Amino acid sequence: MKPPSIIAVIVISAVLFSQGACSRKKPVNADATAAGSVTTNEGDRSRAQALVESGRELYRTDQDEKAVAALEEATRSDPELAEAFFRLGLAYDAVGKETEAEEAYKKSIEKYKKSFQTDDKDAEGHYNAGQAYAGLRLYSEAIREYRQAIRLKADDSDIYYDLGMALSKLANYDEAVTAFSKSLEIDPQNYRAEQPLEEAREGAKRIRAGKKHQEDLLKKQQKADENDNANGNSANTNAKGSSKSNSNSKSNSNSKPKPKPTRKPGATGQ
Secondary structure, rough: HHHHHHHHHHHHHHHHHHHHHHHHHHHHHHHHHHHHHHHHHHHHHHHHHHHHHHHHHHHHOOHHHHHHHHHHHHEEEHOOOOOHHHHHHHHHHOOOOHHHHHHHHHHHHHHHHHHHOOOOOOOHHHHHHHHHHHHHHOHHHHHHHHHHHHHHOOOOOOHHHHHHHHHHOOHHHHHHHHHHHHHHHHOHHHHHHHHHHHHHHHHHHHHHHHHHHHHHHHHHHHHHHHHHHHHHHHHHEEEEEEEEHHHHHHHHOOOOOOOOOOOOOOOOOO
């Protein structure tokens, strides 16, 4: 009987060992799968970033249609990459697709807001978000993002330039002059800031001239009102004096002298 017992023990042990080996392999396979998933995601992000850089260069060299194609592919590779949507909006604008551009800008802002929740120190992100707002003609929001970008990166000539442009859109010409001047101070070769700087200065002059004209008109109106009040008071005084004189004259004309007493009939001195 012993031999069968020994064989049974050996078989059972082999089965148990086999099950244990299988159970140990499962976590390894799961880890490998997870690792493969992470690698794929990282690969997609890297590919999307490369496409963004390619699209950026194509846009810079006026190959806008190719830029659109590259950036559209970037958004498909990484749907959470805010910069891909922002630059796609710029490219759409360049080829005249305004509706598509607005949608891309809106998506980029949505993605940037989400990313700022974990990293609010991204100067380039705030700058890009500002440009996306400007693309939607939301200049107050653009100015807010530009100022935040400047707080994080105060030596960027381009940010000051775009800040000046947004301020000019809202007729804040004095502040725009400051922004354009700072842009040229940081980079004297930033020639594109020269003309809008002069335009902002002219705008500031018009605003000051308009304010002075309004102040002069207000002063004239106030003086005219004072003169009217003075003339009115004088007229009232004269009217009262005339009324009193007329009243006295009327009173005098209405008074009758007392009649002389007449003698009664038959009343004679005799």
